[in-house]
Amino acid sequence: MKNSLAFLLILLFSSVGDLYSQTELTLEDIYKSGIYRQNRFGPIRWMKDGTGYSSIEKNPNLAGDDIVRYDAVKGTRSVLISAEELIPNGENKPLTVADYHWSEDNSKLLIFTNTRKVWRFHTRGDYWVLDLKDRKLSQLGKGIPATTLMFAKFSPDATRVGYVSENNIFVETLATGKITQITSDGDQDIINGTFDWVYEEELSCRDGFRWSPDGKNIAYWQSDTKGVGTFYLINNLDSIYSKPIPLPYPKVGQTLSAVKIGVVSSEGGETKWFDFPGDPRNNYLARMDFIPNSQEVMVQQLNRRQNQNTVWVGDIQNFSLSKILVEEDSAFLDVHDNIRWLEGEKFFTWTSEKDGWMHLYKVSRDGKTMDLVTQGEFDVERISHIDPASGYVFYIASPDNFTQRYLYRSSLTKIGKAERITPMNLSGQNAYQISTDSKFAIHTFQNTTTPPVYSLISLPKHETVRVLEDNRELKSKVAALKLNSKEFFKVDIGDVVLDGWMIKPTDFDPSKKYPLLAYVYGEPAGATVQDNWADGDLWHHYLADLGYVVISIDNRGTKTPRGRDWRKSIYGQIGILASFDQKAAVEKVLKTYPFIDPSRVGSWGWSGGGQMTLNLMFRFPELYKAGLALAFVSDQRLYDATYQERYMGLLKDNEEGYINGSPITYAKNLQGELMIIHGTADDNVHYQSFEMLVDKLIKYNKQFSMMSYPMRSHSINERENTSLHLRETMKNFWLRSLPAGGR
Template identity: 85%
Template sequence: MRYIVFAFLMILGADVFSQSKLTLPDIYKNGVYRQNRFGPIRWMKDGQGYSSIEKSAQLEGDDIVRYDALSGKRSILISAEELVPVGQGTPLSVADYHWSEDNSKLLVFTNTRKVWRYHTRGDYWVLDLKTRKLSQLGKGIPATTLMFAKFSPDASRVAYVSQNNIFVESLESGKINQITLEGDKDIINGTFDWVYEEELECRDGFRWSPDGKNIAYWQSDTKGVGTFYLINNLDSIYSKPIPLPYPKVGHTLSAVKIGVVSSEGGQTKWFDFPGDPRNNYLARMEFIPNSQEVMVQQLNRRQNTNTVWTANIQTMALSKILVDQDEAFLDLHDNILWLEGEKFFTWTSEKDGWMHLYKVSRDGKTSQLITEGDFDVERISHIDPASGFVYYIASPDNFTQRYLYRSSLTKKGKAERITPMNLSGQNAYQISTDSKFAIHTFQNTTTPLVYSLITLPKHESVRVLEDNRALKAKHSALGLNPKEFIKVDIGEVVLDAWMIKPKGFDPAKKYPLLAYVYGEPAASTVQDNWADGDLWHHYMARLGYVVISIDNRGTKTPRGREWRKSIYGQIGILASFDQKAAVEKILKTYDFIDPTRVGSWGWSGGGQMTLNLMFRYPEIYKAGLALAFVSDQRLYDATYQERYMGLLEDNQKGYIDGSPITYAENLQGELMIIHGTADDNVHYQSFEMLVDKLIKHNKQFSMMSYPMRAHGINERENTSLHLRETMTNFWLRSLPAGGR
């Protein structure tokens, strides 16, 4: 009977979509619902205009254009014709660009290659706006190996990384100096290993001194770090192992140190930070303006103590100026700006229970709260000492939305909301150097990204830059049921959630419930934004599912320290309880949901959560779909897992109790697991270990492997469409759709 129902629903689904024109190929292959982006823009030094990349009207290439902020007057700063290298017929494709400090030279990044998650490797070219000369950097160095190129303070030279060494090139003579020599497969200079990039957001690993005479840089020694091997079985007759130094929970980290070398080359001097370099992180390092000192943030391995040092590059002396501590864990922030002649700096902390910005003296002895109130500063948009204000994003009253506020840098007072009340949703700002203008981005669940130029602080619109009107019209024509935001009271706490009801919803019928879950501290699913994944959920709702998502305690939302830190030491335990309790409350609250047809799905941490729900609460969850999941937390990287769980030696029971593989024998419902075999983040090993455990306990399940696809399972031809059709077929087969 199940397969007859399944065949009928597939026919019914095809008919529905032929009428509504919402199809998986249009979503995942044909680009019908792709939104237009704007930029990337760069505010010019004078603050009166901004530059952007635009397609040339003359050639198949890119122009760099300038817009006057007030008048909107457009001028071409650099035409595509000027970006045609000598001897080549086509202009450079501009992936990204950067101005020198005086806006006299432009650095163009092109021909890029992906390094793990991001395109950070490729070729760089410089165009001098005075001479109009276009020059390629790194001649004689292997092509597409340059990373993180940046101008010296006087724009006479450019430094960059290639093959784990740092080079400095003179723009006048073209002479290239290799200023580090030790870089190889184990020693990394000027960039980072996998875990620093993924979990500490460290990629660009060197800094010019303010006077341009020296370069401070990180060096990572990966010898001793366990090597995980990804296996490529697709691209040759014999399999090819891809080695990846990857520190798993409780195992050896890279030894990282910071040194200083003359920008002309020579011997590197190394700072002697206390502690074992393999059990501490040197997570941040920046030069203090107008000085010979760097500020360095050193995290202990538990990531609950951040020691801030000033380090003199001449004497190599260290001075401890600040220690930030938390009983659980600390997040890193990049909101430091030096004030009043470098006598003070800004610092972000949760020490009063909320995420706030402070003004701290250079010696660390005094600290003054800037952003006052019982709310979280979600992110800093702009700090402007000249106007005396800090602009930041917060949402004191609705944790699913985001608005611009400002506070005085010098006076105590209530936070001032800048975003108008009618812009209900999520707002972001790229603010000019003088705080008079901003590129404003607005979105909510029914409005794709709208980019506008506004004035500050009155937030008056100057002009709309991109409104994605055509995309909004396409969505409106689909007649989608709205995403409804709801509150779910589970007794201990009230959780945010959303719900999408099926097409032709009849409250007298009972529908299957499909719960989309993430649940980890790194993100949130319940946000009033234009989410790329929403069309998938609308697609499933049209098949006849009630789709929900719930943010459990510990998710990344601006609800204060206690909310975020409650998950510490119990990843997979507290969150799965909250998810289960919320679904139970939803089943009691809404009569139109069928308690015999409840399913969960999630990706990465959400895949882990789905497995925990299926194995821990089989009486509730009848079907589950888990993608790219961690089955045993001890298999994941040390930096992420130890931050939220503590060290394995201190919390072994928590690691075991929080891992779904521990409860695999409890599986009762329909389960499908999906993974990419080239997943450098959550290894295919996690998939195979769970498969082995399920087989041991004679549990039946479905599985799909995507060869040589990484964590996003989107590489190679037709992958995204095939994946979503596979997911759809699983749900129709295992959790029959439609009202009854």
């Protein structure tokens, strides 16, 4: 009996060992079984005093979540709120905590649960409040339709909560449960307290109302979508009759929503509106926040070309407007969220590229003085923390390697050399969530061979206090596959040196010639050549192991910290400059690496990368023999006005550029093997773009492959088995159109 038990245990542990030492990378393991899914940490919230942080952890006894607190120095753990306390009256299971927020005094907790996706993010659902004094759990919005609440937040004194439901704003008194509806004109056309599709997607505007510092008023955005063109998505799956899904969506050159900002008493009453100059349908009110300890709001107004940002201060008592700053650029401007008020609200921080690099400035309240805080020939890639008490701003930069990211700090009061905080041995990408007093941070480190490692560190010495999640198991699983590492390289194409990476097959033989697959993006919204743990890397390793050399190269204009001229070079020529950069780079790669077969060159990309692949296939058919384009824009005039006009200018000023940058213009040149893939419910890049290209290719009698995914969005991952099926489809295309293996 003992021997039998021992034998069973040996078998059991052998099986477990085999599971974690798999040597074959499969699509099922990547896209279905989740074997290579990484562990994440958080979300955390630093407590007000900075001595500890809270996080969500699974309760060991219930199928629910605990809210726990960790002392930063001692590491002691305490349960602030147990899952048992999150069981509503009459229910037998606790709430699932999707997100949570503390009141300003940490006396109450706001819990977001039962969430629903609104376009890109889960921003709609139910909210509950737990009072830590009496441990009472209360649901907000009783009598309001379930799962319709959005952006709930405490009043400054935590006695009330404001939220949005069905395009109207409500205020609920916590002590009594009294609900006051403070706007009533919200409907399918009028949106109060949140935004239309294009503001959410392109200006990152979702939460559309703000409490005044004294809690007496609420300032909010109102969008009038009447007159905006309606695009219809068609649901053919969930009923025997098709169901149209209307989407107000302003395409290039078309009518935008009319957006305005008003102020209403938090007790209810009439809204008063600011009168910003200019046509509200040809300007954007991109940002609005109250200035602390004041009755004033700061508003950023972008013109339609998005090359001028006017900063206004609006008085909510007399509704006067004062212009304090105008930022201009010959190309385009991005909106930044790095404003922090300093020295009793006499100054504020502001991000600008005015000296050719992205830097932080200190601006007087009247806008008359503007002093550099960070300085040097490098970009401030991201602001991590601004701390007036310590006198420093902490930020992410990488002056010497554009594929990596490190923490630096600079003084808020005197100009000096940037001080690097991240140790030199942490080569890769680093991110930080810094405590209120700047003494601690949750540090995330990763690179191409290291999945995210989350640690608590002390600042400014960057000493590790404890490791919170190291993803060691994931790293071991991937290491067991014995994949070739991603190799970074540079490509000199004459005008500029570009960054790239390469993955070779595990059985690579330099004496043979392999087909080349180039993964492309190429637009200003992102970059592909980064020294991080990318979710898509295993897909590229899988392709490499089929017998391909896989590369990716960032052309000019991509979102990398290489200065203003790099990023703005693409202005007015999306799809044009990048196409020639990509072609030149691939030609240089073919000359540099003799193990690549010039007769087997392919390109693939998603969204902007799908558009780029089409441009490469149609413009340079002698070079690119096969292409796979997903969720692409075939004609830039079909995309949303805010994104496309930012980078291309207005249609009336640059119609030729729109035409020349669009791959559909060159569809007649197709010679190689092409496959196009799209989701029919893509609210971002519409299926229309797919169908118009199909129609054009048919007109020119071009043969190609196509795959439609019904009721899938831009990410093509909804509904059962979609991700695996998609990758199998992509794999099969490559194997038949661009034969794999060294020759």
